[in-house]
Amino acid sequence: TTRIIASTNGQQYRIVEITGARNGASIRERIFSKLSIPDYRQFDFYVYQSEVGVPFGPIGDVLTDSRLFELCREQGDSSGSLKLFVSTAPDRPPQDEVRDYPKYDISE
Structure with missing residues (x-):
């Protein structure tokens, strides 16, 4: 099992399962879907x-598909040690914030 961690705001993170991904484009699709x-x-x-x-x-710098795949192959692990930031610019969250992460009520 290989997992990575991705965020669009540097505060809320999502675990992305990338086991079996054959290329960087596939990993990128999984990241975007999870976010x-x-x-x-x-x-x-x-x-x-x-x-x-x-x-x-x-x-x-921005990760190309080939560099993303290589990085995930080298640093991806079952505990999600590899962290990724996804945005429209390197120094801030996306301009038009993507849909908010779901809020879960854990008090029940």
């Missing part, structure tokens, strides 16, 4: 490597 980024908006978004607690702070 509820609609198909028609996906061309506006870029994926960057990041770390938890770094506000809107990608590490390095």
Whole structure:
């Protein structure tokens, strides 16, 4: 099992299951799907490597499909050690915020 962690705002994160992905495009699709980024908006978004607690702070440049696949192969693991930031710009959340993450009531 291989998992990565992705966020559009640096505060809320989603676990993305990438086991069996054969290329970077497949991983990117899974990331966008998990973050509820609609198909028609996906061309506006870029994926960057990041770390938890770094506000809107990608590490390095935009990840191409080949680099994304390579990075996931090298650093992806079952505990989600690899963190990714997904946005329309490297230094801030998306301009038009994507649909909010669902809120779960855990008090029941």
